[in-house]
Amino acid sequence: MRLTLIALMFCCSLYAQNKKFDPENSKGQLFEYATYTNVKDKTLDISQVINNKNLVFHKLNSDNHSVGFTSNNYWVTFMLKNTTNSPRVYYLETARPITDQADLYQISGENITHYKSGDQISFDKRQVNHRATVFKIELPENSTQEFYLHFLSDGETINLPLNLYSESEFFQVNYNQQLFLGFFYGLLFLAGLIYLFFYTSLKxxxxxxxxxxxxxxxxxxxxxxxxxxxxxxxxxxxxxxxxxxxxxxxxxxxxxxxxxxxxxxxxxxxxxxxxxxxxxxxxxxxxxxxxxxxxxxxxxxxxxxxxxxxxxxxxxxxxxxxxxxxxxxxxxxxxxxxxxxxxxxxxxxxxxxxxxxxxxxxxxxxxxxxxxxxxxxxxxxxxxxxxxxxxxxSQELALKKSQEISQLKTYFMSNMSHELRTPINAIMGVVQEQLGIEKNKEIRSNFEIVKNASVSLLSTINDILDFEKIEKNELQLKRAAFNPSLKLNQISSNWELEAKKKGLDYQFEIDYRIPAKVYGDADRFLQIINNIIGNAVKFTRSGAVKVVLHCSPSKGGFTRFSFHVSDTGIGINSELKESVYDSFSQMRQDHKRQFSGVGLGLTIAKYLVKLFNGTIAIESEEGKGTDVYVDIPLEPVVKKATNFSKETHKDISKPLKILVVEDNAVNQMIMKKLLGAYSKFSIVIVENGLKAIEALKEGVYDVVLMDLQMPIMDGYEATKIIRSGDLVGATNIPIIAVTADAMQETRQRVLDFGMNDYMTKPVNKELLYKKITQHYDNSLSVV
Structure with a gap:
């Protein structure tokens, strides 16, 4: 009777192992076609597992079967069948990310291919560079492959999930996970940072x-x-x-x-x-x-x-x-x-x-x-x-503590508001753009979650910060058109001379997106920047002074001028930080009048910034330097419409074949959606410059959208090869750089390498269309 039972169990295990899962046609899930066995502390190789007829395999109970806390060796086996006439590629996600050892064996006839994963090997030795335990499976056409999985942990819980995805499904799952994890860890980081900050003041x-x-x-x-x-x-x-x-x-x-x-x-x-x-x-x-x-x-x-x-x-x-x-x-x-x-x-x-x-x-x-x-x-x-x-x-002590809290809030608002709200606003801007173009209900729901969470988090930050009333003023700003770039360069030239006299390294960077003309009070605008740069130069003995201007669209058609003035000067004494805007000139007494001038002038600068509906913030450490952040919104002067404006969104005469060179899977998806909105665009996506060169050798393209930083071959090297003339018929193809690097020197370097244009991420769909059609038309006129 006992022998009969053992034989029956063995036959059942063989039957379970012989069931073949066809990803294209099978009903159910992969775990229903898989079995597992526990060999306890035995260290077996794959041949021993295959040839050991005494091993009894059991069915998995669920799609994420758990064997609990264990240090035993577990083996899982299943068979995959490809009934199509073409090879298929799948991604298998299994085990927990913290499983010590995870091995996949793919058996094809006499050949056994071994793939490694687990968190006790170097990350770069994994078959798929992914945080989870993931294997890439390639199934030849009209074939059946047998697979064995081996799991081992040091006592932690072992799970035996078998989630099989096609390539597109795998990237979509990862995209959704990134949104979820990004919000979760971002929420924890901000909360932890805020309350540690409050501890430093409230004790x-x-x-x-x-x-x-x-x-x-x-x-x-x-x-x-x-x-x-x-x-x-x-x-x-x-x-x-x-x-x-x-x-x-x-x-x-x-x-x-x-x-x-x-x-x-x-x-x-x-x-x-x-x-x-x-x-x-x-x-x-x-x-x-x-x-x-x-x-x-x-x-x-x-x-x-x-x-x-x-x-x-x-x-x-x-x-x-x-x-x-x-x-x-x-x-x-x-x-x-x-x-x-x-x-x-x-x-x-x-x-x-x-x-x-x-x-x-x-x-x-x-x-x-x-x-x-x-x-x-x-x-x-x-x-x-x-x-x-x-x-x-409390009496005097209570009043003093209350003032300290009020000063803390003011300091916290001016320094942390920019750092906390800017990334949240960026997230909301990207999400809002996607909501405007996304039609899929499930994906829109995910974006709505991120949007609502960002609004909630921003609201929480605003509640914690007890904003103080802004002092009333009577100064009225004038409104006239002026060239901000010209005026800023004039001021910068003056202070550059003073900096060089002191032996300082002086840098001044202006965003190429700066409007040609804006409306505002030019004198007051320049007074703010002049005071900030002047203070940086005057209070820096050695080192460097750097001024960076970023321009970005703001509400109501305005352009936000974001200045960051940093220096390696004397910094600000911690006892004087609370009164920096109204008594900063007292610092001269602490340094025996070795610095000339009437002080930093921050009282005037702060007053004027508020009139512009802008912001000013200071971060400083005594002896290490100061960082001043100024944001001022100005209204650009819009040129009157001309007959040429009708060409801005003109229809192209023939379909365009566009080569997108982008290594990030999420960015590939975004570019595909943006370009897919135009019916006359056909898109081919490759993940690095080398594959772009190969694509241009094999086919004809009208425009190339080139990322800059990529593995194997970056965008610069690929552009150099294209412009060298070695690629027949592709030498003069329009190349537009699409990058997250918004530095001015990057834009200049892109143009020096022979690219036709430059735009930053996140990509504006209308601007992208305009640049593609514009440079395509220009290429025709050159030909």
């Missing part, structure tokens, strides 16, 4: 531990997502194998410390405080176990998850007990902790195999942390308000 430890907690959560998720391995520890090795545990223990510790200080557990709930102390001790022991040996490291995985679960229960018990005692707790704190507990509970219970694997359980920690950061940010804002009110009740 409230809740801010310190919360900031560290947010960063540790980001590190933990980054390790789980494979980002730590890809970008920080690409060689794998000792610390990479322990990155998950180290970051998990830190996040557990800082969460407990944050809750301890925010809830004042030591004073209000001394009994629960002892529980917190016990948890700290367990975390310390686990931290030591991580570094003892492989056996203790293996034990830390389940124990730390259980301890994390107990820590969440301890926090909940503390909150409920305080509410039972009618101790006031901020409601947003409770909501935030609720989302965190739900998210981490799902994450821990999934690791302990108490919950099934699906999208929500696998990402529950991300969802929980995201919502928690939002609600705890509101809670921390209430804490700021509470601290301010408490300090205002």
């Amino acid at each position: 409230e430890k809740s801010f310190l531990y919360y900031g560290f907690y947010v960063f540790s959560i980001a590190l933990l998720q980054g390790a789980l997502d494979g980002l730590i391995f890809q970008y920080i520890l690409p060689q794998g090795g000792y610390f990479n194998s322990r990155a998950v545990m180290i970051s998990a223990l830190f996040s557990n510790f800082f969460l407990l410390k944050y809750c301890e200080y925010f809830l004042k557990v030591k004073n209000i709930m001394p009994l629960f405080y002892k529980g917190f102390q016990v948890s700290y001790s367990v975390i310390a022991v686990l931290f030591v176990m991580v570094f003892i040996n492989k056996t203790t490291l293996k034990l830390t995985y389940p124990i730390s998850n259980i301890n994390g679960l107990l820590s969440l229960i301890l926090i909940l018990a503390t909150v409920f007990s305080m509410r039972f005692k009618r101790v006031a707790i901020d409601r947003y704190f409770s909501i935030g902790i609720f989302f965190l507990v739900i998210g981490l509970l799902g994450f821990v219970m999934n690791n302990l195999s108490l919950l099934p694997n699906n999208f929500y359980t696998l990402n529950s920690a991300k969802f929980g942390a995201g919502f928690e950061v939002i609600f705890l940010s509101i809670s921390m804002t209430n804490l700021i308000k509470k601290l301010r009110l408490e300090k205002e009740k």
Whole structure:
């Protein structure tokens, strides 16, 4: 009877292994056609696995089968069938990004091809350079291939997903993941940065531990997502194998410390405080176990998850007990902790195999942390308000503290508003552009999520910053047309001479997009810039002064003039930063009048910038230099329409074949969508300059859109070869550089190499169409 049962199991395993999955025609998913076996601590090679008839393979239970915490060797086998008359390429995503070893064996007759992955080899040795465990599979036409997967970990949970994608599906999945991960990690980074900044001024430890907690959560998720391995520890090795545990223990510790200080557990709930102390001790022991040996490291995985679960229960018990005692707790704190507990509970219970694997359980920690950061940010804002009110009740000390907070907010707004809001506005601008052209409901929904999240984050930042009233003034600006480039160069020439007299390196860069003429008060505009540059030159003994102007479209048809004036001068004393705009001339007394002039003149500059509806911000460190940022919106002078304006969007007479040279998959997708909007454009995309040369040898193209920085061969080298005359019929083809590098010298270098034009990313669709048709028409006239 026993022999009969064994024979039956063996036959079932053979039947399961002989089922062939046809990606083109099969119903269901790949996991339904796959089986797995656990060979425990046996180290077998592929031939031993294939020839071992005693191995019993079992069916996978789900599309993300989990075997729990283990250090055993697992093997998965399946067969893929290509019934078409052409080769097929697929991408297989499997295992977790933190799986130590993942090997794929592709068997074709007598040939066995071995591909490596896992985070214990160098990242560049992976078959596919991707943060996740991904393999590229090539199936010849009318063929059946057998595959074996081998997985090994050091005690962490092993999952056995088998997600097979076509090339286009794989790039789309990655695009969606990048949006999700970009928003998630961006939210954590901004939240952690803001609250660490508040700690430096308020000295409230809740801010310190919360900031560290947010960063540790980001590190933990980054390790789980494979980002730590890809970008920080690409060689794998000792610390990479322990990155998950180290970051998990830190996040557990800082969460407990944050809750301890925010809830004042030591004073209000001394009994629960002892529980917190016990948890700290367990975390310390686990931290030591991580570094003892492989056996203790293996034990830390389940124990730390259980301890994390107990820590969440301890926090909940503390909150409920305080509410039972009618101790006031901020409601947003409770909501935030609720989302965190739900998210981490799902994450821990999934690791302990108490919950099934699906999208929500696998990402529950991300969802929980995201919502928690939002609600705890509101809670921390209430804490700021509470601290301010408490300090205002004290007499002289309270008044002084209140003034310090007000000064802190002013300083924070002028220096951080630009740094935080500019990238958010950039994201919103790109998203808005995509929403205007995207028709796919699912993709539009993803963009709406990013848009709403950006608006929400921007609103949170604005709520935290307590904007002060702008002082009233009576000065009226004049409005007349003037040439900003001419005026700025005149001022720059004057200060360049002064800088060279002092032996300073002086640089002045103007954005090529600067309007020819603008409306405004030329005298006041130049007065602002003159004062800023003058201060930089006067207060710099040695080193350099650099002035950079970027011009970009702004609301209402205006152009935003963004100045960045940096120097390596004496900097600003920390005690004088709060009064820098109204008493900066006092610095001359501290330096025994070795600097001439009447001071920095920042009071006047700030006053005038506000009249222009612009902004000014200063970052400085004593002895290391100063950075001044000035943003001024000016209205460009629009030329009157002429008969030639009708040619701006004229229809082309024949279809144009356009060669797009771009290595980034997301940018390839964007360019394809932008150009695809025009029916007379046919598009061919290649990923580097070498392939562009090959394409021009094999076919005829009307226009080339050339990226600059690419692997194998960049855009400069490719352009040099095209213009050399070695390519018959392509020597004079219009080449337009499409790059993210917006520096003036890059534009000049592009033109020097023989390209016809230059435009920056994100690409404006109308401008792109105009440049393509314009340079195509010019090429015809040359011929």
